[in-house]
Amino acid sequence: MSTAGRPALAARADLEKVEPYVSPQLPARYRLNTNESPYPPPPALVEDVAASLREVALNRYPDRDAEALYGALSELVTWPIDGLWIANGSNEVFLHVFLTFGGAGRTAMIFEPTYALHTSIPRVAGTDVISVGRGPDLRIDRDEALRAIRTERPEVVILTSPNNPSGLLEERTTVEAMVREAAGLVIVDEAYIEFAPDGSSVKDLLVRHPNLVVTRTFSKAWRLAGVRLGYLMAAPAIVAEMARVRLPYGLSALTQVVGERALEHEADTRDVVRKVVEERDRIVAELRARSLEPTESAANFVMFSVPDASRLWDALLERGVLVRRYAGVPGLENRLRVSAGLPAETDAFLAALDEVRGD
Numbered sequence: 001m002s003t004a005g006r007p008a009l010a011a012r013a014d015l016e017k018v019e020p021y022v023s024p025q026l027p028a029r030y031r032l033n034t035n036e037s038p039y040p041p042p043p044a045l046v047e048d049v050a051a052s053l054r055e056v057a058l059n060r061y062p063d064r065d066a067e068a069l070y071g072a073l074s075e076l077v078t079w080p081i082d083g084l085w086i087a088n089g090s091n092e093v094f095l096h097v098f099l100t101f102g103g104a105g106r107t108a109m110i111f112e113p114t115y116a117l118h119t120s121i122p123r124v125a126g127t128d129v130i131s132v133g134r135g136p137d138l139r140i141d142r143d144e145a146l147r148a149i150r151t152e153r154p155e156v157v158i159l160t161s162p163n164n165p166s167g168l169l170e171e172r173t174t175v176e177a178m179v180r181e182a183a184g185l186v187i188v189d190e191a192y193i194e195f196a197p198d199g200s201s202v203k204d205l206l207v208r209h210p211n212l213v214v215t216r217t218f219s220k221a222w223r224l225a226g227v228r229l230g231y232l233m234a235a236p237a238i239v240a241e242m243a244r245v246r247l248p249y250g251l252s253a254l255t256q257v258v259g260e261r262a263l264e265h266e267a268d269t270r271d272v273v274r275k276v277v278e279e280r281d282r283i284v285a286e287l288r289a290r291s292l293e294p295t296e297s298a299a300n301f302v303m304f305s306v307p308d309a310s311r312l313w314d315a316l317l318e319r320g321v322l323v324r325r326y327a328g329v330p331g332l333e334n335r336l337r338v339s340a341g342l343p344a345e346t347d348a349f350l351a352a353l354d355e356v357r358g359d
């Protein structure tokens, strides 16, 4: 993996399966590879954050319970404070879940292809990962999924809806059937749910299923990827156990302030989400017109099929357009994923695509 030589002490043997996360942060004019928002947060929010930061006592530890942030989030999502868990990005939320409910001798089940961190984060916490495949349409086969849960009995099942990289929503009835079948927890990662049609979230199932965990992030629709803020909603009994693994003062004073102010500006997110959804739908229509088989994405990105993904990826990058490729990922060898953002970015992507295909 690295050329740095042998460390004085060998790392944990089970970490051999964990590859460090790499997604190139290449200097392209149009960065359409990580599903960030090209729209910065609203100026009024930035002003409010700046004013609040001047009041923060940086010499003091922050509020350990981040009370103001939890209170405001609880109101927004209408879920009790003791059923919320906020951390530095939803990736850290997953880590806390697996430190608490995973670990040696326990397993997590994922349905690939999906978000790569759902493999590595459980493993970092010493949890074995069982990967179940999807059909060529990238959807979960409900019967096969239920059978896998029944036979393997994983402690934790992770779904992503809308899924990354396909953008497809998981069937609500399938999710609920899996939650019923699972003896342990089922996490539904809703990082992109704000871009999906109303009513797509499975949050409402939380009241009926004490083993369901729903995670969300401020990195996408909220346009705050740089802040690192994510959360989960679950039964308070789950959250109470997780308190064991939290480091004291885990949310910095700066993070808390940005989160609190962001929640006050929640209405501003909706307009931008609507614009991004329009671009996504335009990308789908344009790719369909070029017979590139785009997925019916409910997220802020679109996956599509091409005869030679590697060649096209290089050619797009030469033209300043960076998209996501999946070299060596089974089932995705001939697919690319492009983020939806500004109309000008879509134009640049389509122009580069047409130029390359016209070669």
Ligand SMILES: Cc1ncc(COP(=O)(O)O)c(C=O)c1O
Binding pocket: 034, 035, 088, 089, 090, 091, 092, 115, 160, 163, 164, 189, 191, 216, 217, 218, 219, 225, 228, 229, 230
């Ligand atoms: C499905 C999914 N979940 C979670 C995340 C990470 O979110 P965060 O920035 O909150 O750690 C991503 C980021 O791309 C993602 O695609």
